[in-house]
Amino acid sequence: MFSRTALQRAAAAPARSNLIAQQSVRAASAWSQIPQGPPDAILGITEAFKKDKHPQKINLGVGAYRDDKGKPYVLPSVYQAEQQVIHQNLDKEYAGITGVPEFTKAAALLAYGPDSTPLKEGSIAITQSISGTGALRIGGAFLQRFYPGAKTIYIPTPSWANHKAVFSDSLLEVKQYRYYNKDTIGLDFDGMVADIKNMPKGSIILLHACAHNPTGVDPTEDQWRAISDAVKEGDHFPFFDMAYQGFASGDTDKDAFALRHFVKEGHFPCLAQSFAKNMGLYGERVGAFSIVTASPEEKARVDSQIKIIVRPLYSNPPVHGARVASTILNDPALNKQWLGEVEGMATRIIKMRALLKENLEKLGSKQKWNHITDQIGMFAYTGLTAEQMSKLAEEHSVYATKDGRISVAGITSDNVGRLAESIYKITG
Incomplete structure (x- = not known):
């Protein structure tokens, strides 16, 4: 003999089932035709870099400045300016x-x-x-x-x-x-x-x-x-x-x-x-x-x-x-300090370009690498093919976009030699 609770539960089951079915139909009809979007190229590089266990892996895909230790860098002038803003106790209107x-x-x-x-x-x-x-x-x-x-x-x-x-x-x-x-x-x-x-x-x-x-x-x-x-x-x-x-x-x-x-x-x-x-x-x-x-x-x-x-x-x-x-x-003093820090960041990038070219030449590379120092800014087009970029990642744990673009900000005094060697091995 069924209890009243069991009977009520049994009677309610079809209604719950119908509700769940209706909700599933609504969800399917709303989103079922949305195609899967392509993965973000830079995100893919970052994920592959994180999974790599190589102790000297290099990430040249990031589009942000890094210091010579490869770490994110907050400008001292930004720290000081932020403290000034905080101490003013401004409202949030x-x-x-x-x-x-x-x-x-x-x-x-x-x-x-x-x-x-x-x-x-x-x-x-x-x-x-x-x-x-x-x-x-x-x-x-x-x-x-x-x-x-x-x-x-x-x-x-x-x-x-x-x-x-x-x-x-x-x-x-x-x-x-x-x-x-x-x-x-x-x-x-x-x-x-x-x-x-x-x-x-x-x-x-x-x-x-x-x-x-x-x-x-x-x-x-x-x-x-x-x-x-x-x-x-x-x-x-x-x-x-x-x-x-x-x-x-x-x-x-x-x-x-x-x-x-x-x-x-x-x-x-x-x-x-x-x-x-x-x-x-x-x-x-x-x-x-x-x-x-x-x-x-x-x-x-x-x-x-x-x-x-x-x-x-x-x-x-x-x-x-x-x-x-x-x-x-x-702020005149902070502005002067900031301009000096900007120049310092740019100078480090220019130095890394020169060191990469210099190391490649020392290794006896038969290719010309003048374009590395002729170019300017955070990014450089190496001239490497998609196949060569894949080899850099798979064989040398050096990660960047398939079009041969590298973020020079990812190059440091410690890794520039290994980077040059890796490029040399796939280009000759």
């Missing part, structure tokens, strides 16, 4: 839509320089952004809505992997122009200029201001002048991405040459800035987006539309990192 004003004003000064005519005239619209990626996204949305020309943006071949995704999601058509020459492991200057001249009139062109990512190949100042002329001839719109100001050469003014030259030549570019690399504020996501306009009145209208774009994206940018960056940029 929202910033305005365009961010912390003291930061954006200083960011524009750093980028465009104290002699900038548009800066003096008050005709540069600027907003704080979620680092450089956020700046690119705001710029893409603005151009898609308001640029009077074709909604096509040309990016270099190759370019930072996220450029295509950011601009495609901004509903811009993404096309490419020649930039890197595999045969010379250098700049395809003639191809680049020819492609610029063949673009439809009034096209949008993305330019890396310095330390081209991923190749480390930059135009010379004379080449930048010629590029500016070609852009002007085609009535194209230049969009600069400047993620490494100061980090490339160690000189913030030198690294801003291309942007400032274009402005002097009468272009009205827009700019994406990042303070991730040159201040080591990776996780703070500090950046800025700016546009050079023709007048303060035009700037006011552009600024109003930037606010309209930002509002539904994230409403207000975070304040802490911007306050730290602002303190560094506006």
